[in-house]
Amino acid sequence: MSFLSIQKDTHRIGEFIVAGPSLTLQKRFITHLCNEVIITNNNTVFGRSKVTDELQLFFYGIGEKEQYVDFAWDLLAPKMLGYILVFNWYDGNEFSSAQQLLDELSSQIDCHGIVVGDVSEMSLPIDPKIYEQGFSFSPKLYFTLWDSTIKSDAKNVLKILVDSLINHFE
């Protein structure tokens, strides 16, 4: 019985970084997944989602300003479960930024991640069943599309990322 009570008091946290060229998209993604969202004066976003009394997921949207972004990566990357890189699928500049960030991250961090193109700006003439399972770049790195106005799409993104984590259980 005492063993159970010790377990109950132990809070466990899984942390994810949400990055990308647009703070608005980071915020939208986190808002869809979390019941508690805080926007700091450094233009970063923090979200907390309670899975059970003992398990919580933290999401850190690390903003756009480089000085904060570098600091946030240094602080959070060593302990994160994975990262979510969001960008506007139709915006060429955002795509280039996301592409550059992706290459930097994959060369510096051996971590699970998912790249997510937001297609809410314009309807995509493709059946969602084609991309909702995601496409792999490598065993730890995935890509999918999402409509940032639909809450369940954010959950699907997280599901792909968590699935890739589970596939690496030893």
Add this chain to the structure above:
Amino acid sequence: MIESYSNTSVAVHPGVQLQFLRYLLMGLSPNPLIENMEAVELAAVYDYIWEKALEIGIRVKGDRFSQTDMLKRLKSVEQYKMEVDCTEPGQRCISEECLLKEAACVKTRLKEQFNRLYNMVSEYLGIEFKA
């Protein structure tokens, strides 16, 4: 980079994979991306895109999907060799042994195969292919 290919395969940056995938899902010809790439890197990207094209084919067509049908839509090695008057054994072309010595030829062949593949995937997706 080319020298190292004889011992190991080239690792393609995920940013490059993402870019080719974006063109694929938007029904765009990958020609602008291909122009600035070395044949050795292009061969590695082609393998990646071939894999994704198979995945898309399976997701769209399910049990009706046939890899053989996909292969039929690509240009055969024999046909390509005939067009460029190549007298080398066909197996060299299939296994891309010419990658180092005849990089331009490999690149030309891959460029055409890329476009055929992208066109095919556009049909699967039900979108217009913009050559």
